[in-house]
Amino acid sequence: MSNPTEAAERGTLARPLRVAVIGSGPAGVYAADILTKSEPVKNGELVVSIDLFDRYPAPFGLIRYGVAPDHPRIKGIIQALHKVLDRGDIRFFGNVDYGTDLSLDDLKKHYDAVIFATGAIDDASLNIPGIDLKGSFGGADFVSWYDGHPDVAREWPLEAKEIAVLGNGNVALDVARVLSKHADDLLVTEIPENVYRELKKSPVTDVHVFGRRGPAQIKFTPLELRELSHSRDVDIILYPEDFEFDEASDEAIKTNNQVKTMVNTLTNWLVEQPEESTASRRLHLHFLHNPVEILGEDGAVTGIKFERTELDGTGNARGTGEFLEYPVQAVYRSIGYFGSALPEIEFDAGRGVVPNAGGRVLGADGEHLPGIYATGWIKRGPVGLIGHTKGDALETVSYLLEDLESLPVAEAPEEDAVLALLEQRGVQLTNWEGWHTLDTHEKALGENFDAAALGLDLKRERVKVVDREEMVRISRSINAGV
Numbered sequence: 001m002s003n004p005t006e007a008a009e010r011g012t013l014a015r016p017l018r019v020a021v022i023g024s025g026p027a028g029v030y031a032a033d034i035l036t037k038s039e040p041v042k043n044g045e046l047v048v049s050i051d052l053f054d055r056y057p058a059p060f061g062l063i064r065y066g067v068a069p070d071h072p073r074i075k076g077i078i079q080a081l082h083k084v085l086d087r088g089d090i091r092f093f094g095n096v097d098y099g100t101d102l103s104l105d106d107l108k109k110h111y112d113a114v115i116f117a118t119g120a121i122d123d124a125s126l127n128i129p130g131i132d133l134k135g136s137f138g139g140a141d142f143v144s145w146y147d148g149h150p151d152v153a154r155e156w157p158l159e160a161k162e163i164a165v166l167g168n169g170n171v172a173l174d175v176a177r178v179l180s181k182h183a184d185d186l187l188v189t190e191i192p193e194n195v196y197r198e199l200k201k202s203p204v205t206d207v208h209v210f211g212r213r214g215p216a217q218i219k220f221t222p223l224e225l226r227e228l229s230h231s232r233d234v235d236i237i238l239y240p241e242d243f244e245f246d247e248a249s250d251e252a253i254k255t256n257n258q259v260k261t262m263v264n265t266l267t268n269w270l271v272e273q274p275e276e277s278t279a280s281r282r283l284h285l286h287f288l289h290n291p292v293e294i295l296g297e298d299g300a301v302t303g304i305k306f307e308r309t310e311l312d313g314t315g316n317a318r319g320t321g322e323f324l325e326y327p328v329q330a331v332y333r334s335i336g337y338f339g340s341a342l343p344e345i346e347f348d349a350g351r352g353v354v355p356n357a358g359g360r361v362l363g364a365d366g367e368h369l370p371g372i373y374a375t376g377w378i379k380r381g382p383v384g385l386i387g388h389t390k391g392d393a394l395e396t397v398s399y400l401l402e403d404l405e406s407l408p409v410a411e412a413p414e415e416d417a418v419l420a421l422l423e424q425r426g427v428q429l430t431n432w433e434g435w436h437t438l439d440t441h442e443k444a445l446g447e448n449f450d451a452a453a454l455g456l457d458l459k460r461e462r463v464k465v466v467d468r469e470e471m472v473r474i475s476r477s478i479n480a481g482v
């Protein structure tokens with residue numbers, strides 16, 4: 001195996017290896033970091049020169065636009081990513097859209113290798129009647145809204161008193177928690193002002209979370225499940241008939257500590273729940289409910305129909321032929337994310353990923369496209385915690401290093417060349433210094449927030465700027481001030 005040092009010594013590449021990473025979420029930053037550390041310096045000179053691009057003006061992808069605002073522990077990962085980019089050996093360029101501002105040919109011209117780390121932001125689809133009714137939403141879209149994503153509508157219709165959330169993964173928990181919490185209890189977080197205003201008006205009383213399998217088959221994680229009980233004035237309601245365990249469940253409880261902890265948590269909540277709920281809002285957890293139809297009148301959601309399921313011994317569920325209906329005025333499906341196709345790259349529409357072998361991106365003929373790689377959710381699908389992305393990046397980078405001798409050589413590898421092209425195209429790119437300016441601006445908004453005017457006694461660390469043009473303007477200004 002050769003390495004960047006040897007490559008830099010090759011006659012054909014007597015310069016640093018130029019690599020573009022597309023997407024500055026954890027997957028992109030980890031890949032850039034690992035590649036930089038793989039053989040960073042020779043005679044005091046960098047032998048790998050990496051440009052990290054993002055379509056949004058701010059970096060950090062899913063951590064900024066996918067993690068719930070009341071999860072500061074996970075948001076803390078931003079600090080680690082920050083440190084990597086603060087080193088200054090990876091250039092960050094935001095507000096640059098692959099496919100619009102840069103084509104695959106542009107990338108190939110300016111870089112010896114490209115790593116796509118574009119993740120997954122869309123909702124997996126659920127093909128049941130009524131899914132297009134007014135009041136039926138994708139959970140991922142709601143997440144984008146409450147996290148202040150620049151490209152989604154600023155208003156969100158929170159008019160339902162009773163809401164169904166479909167799915168038993170952590171995103172369903174995030175969605176259900178944010179929907180059921182009192183807005184004032186979220187104000188301490190970085191939620192944008194428009195999100196606070198809309199949540200404050202929400203008339204919600206009951207949020208029902210439905211899983212299609214049993215309590216031992218949930219995809220939550222223990223910490224996130226337990227956290228549900230911390231919401232003020234929100235009672236958790238469970239149903240004894242949903243507590244069904246088959247052989248596979250017993251085995252999972254015996255062998256998997258996470259499952260055991262969560263089943264214990266749920267069972268304790270069930271046993272300890274008071275006969276009558278006293279809170280003004282309730283969060284119901286239902287299991288063994290497979291959604292079959294969203295019911296509506298005059299084009300709007302009025303209810304949801306499920307087939308009751310039972311476990312089949314292997315942990316899977318089968319229908320019982322019994323159907324149940326719940327009156328709800330909104331349905332959020334949180335049944336998984338789905339990757340978006342990338343222009344000029346093959347796409348596996350079944351799995352929502354770029355076809356690849358360990359991160360080597362494959363063309364229509366199934367052969368590796370020389371110099372093109374993928375990492376993160378666009379490589380392996382939207383599963384796993386943020387930490388898992390590191391191992392993924394390691395695999396992709398190791399293949400890239402293995403391929404060094406055969407990488408196509410960029411025609412215009414000079415660091416300024418790609419910037420000149422973007423400038424010529426009128427792209428208002430943002431950079432790492434600009435992120436610092438925006439970061440400082442958002443923190444100042446938090447510090448100056450007048451909570452007393454709302455009759456609240458709290459401090460805010462940050463208030464997110466949402467509007468894309470404003471983000472660009474602030475990032476490109478030298479001294480933003482507030």
Ligand code: NAP
Binds near residue numbers: 170212221384
């Ligand atoms: P997920 O963990 O894969 O959960 C998807 C859920 O949807 C499962 O319960 C699945 O049930 C259900 N489902 C799938 N198709 C369905 C259908 N047709 N009808 C009804 N239910 C259906 O996905 P996710 O919640 O989007 O999370 C993605 C990843 O991000 C996960 O690894 C998650 O842990 C992580 N994440 C972590 C946090 C955190 O706070 N730590 C927050 C958000 C996300 P089956 O099991 O029966 O298929």
